[in-house]
Amino acid sequence: MVAADGAQSPLRTLAGIETSAHDTGHMAVVTTVRTERAHGGVARQVFLPTGPLAFLPLTVDGDDRYCSIVWSTSPREAARLVELSPDALGHALAAAFESRLGGVEVVDRALAVPLTQRHARTYGQPGLVLVGDAAHSIHPWRGQGVNLGLMDVAVLAEEVLTARQRGMSIGHESVLARYTRRRRGDNATMLALMDGFRLLFGSRHPALTLARNLGLSGVDRLVPVKRLLMRQATGHRGRLPAACR
Structure with missing residues (x-):
């Protein structure tokens, strides 16, 4: 049985x-909106002083x-934000998103969900x-949770086929062992990396802000380091499953 039932996984708890x-x-x-312009199937994210705002495409x-x-x-x-009227929240979303998709109409109830990394x-x-x-489960920065989940599925499918x-x-233990060996380390690395980014970008302390800006400037000039970070962020590291090559 594959437990893909979310961060609060009942199957994980029962086990x-x-x-x-x-x-x-x-x-x-979290909520659902209808925008003035079509999203074109593209997920978009902006980075605000308090954290990222993502518009994730849906088709209804x-x-x-x-x-x-x-x-x-x-x-x-x-x-x-969740206490705002739908119209006021729509205006706030459009303003924060710099009207990239035009006007925003909130079509569902807005909820506030604690972000816990597990x-x-x-x-x-x-x-x-x-x-x-x-x-x-990971902080929703750069959509890495989706990337990690897709890589989990690709690796598991490959191990099952093998x-x-x-x-x-x-269901043999060796299948689980190989899947775990291929995924848990990479996932742990990405969780730590994203938590570091959250702390770095979420702080307004002058010293951290200066260190962040200097560090990013240095990384941008060091092409090998930049490529390594990009490969880590996109999952192109270690032994890739055939579906991702």
């Missing part, structure tokens, strides 16, 4: 699999002007394997 977790200190304001009845909103911000600001201590047990947010070709049960 007794523990997680390490910590509060990021941010809340995500063939209309590609719908987006799922994830606005990461402080608990105080999140509480203020990582399962093990990725499963015989007959059960965790993928995506059930295995790891087991079938060898005449093994797909």
Whole structure:
């Protein structure tokens, strides 16, 4: 059985699999909107002083002007935003997003969700394997949670196919062991990296701001380092599954 049932995974809980977790200190304001202009199937994100705001493309009845909103911000600001009227929240979203998709109409209730980073201590047990947010949940910066989840699925599919070709049960412990070995380290690295970015970009301390700007400027000049970070962020590291080559 594959547990792909989200960060609060009931299957993970029923299996007794523990997680390490910590509060990021941010809340995500989530809702659904309809924009004036079509999104073209492109996810967009802007970075604000309080955190990133993402417009994630949706299609409803063939209309590609719908987006799922994830606005990461402080608990105080999140509480203020969810109390706004739909019209006022739409105006706030359009302004924060610099009207990239024109006007914004809020078409669903806005909720504030705590952002907690979690990582399962093990990725499963015989007959059960965790993928995506059930295995790891990450701060929504640069959409890395989706990338990690897709890579989990690609690696698991490859290991299952290999087991079938060898005449093994797909629930065999060795399948889980190989999947875990290929994914858990990479996921842990990305969780740590994204948490570091959250702390670095979320701070307004002058010293950290200066260090951040100098560091980014230096990385931009060091092409090999820049390429390494890009490969880490896009999942192009280690042994890639065939579907991603």
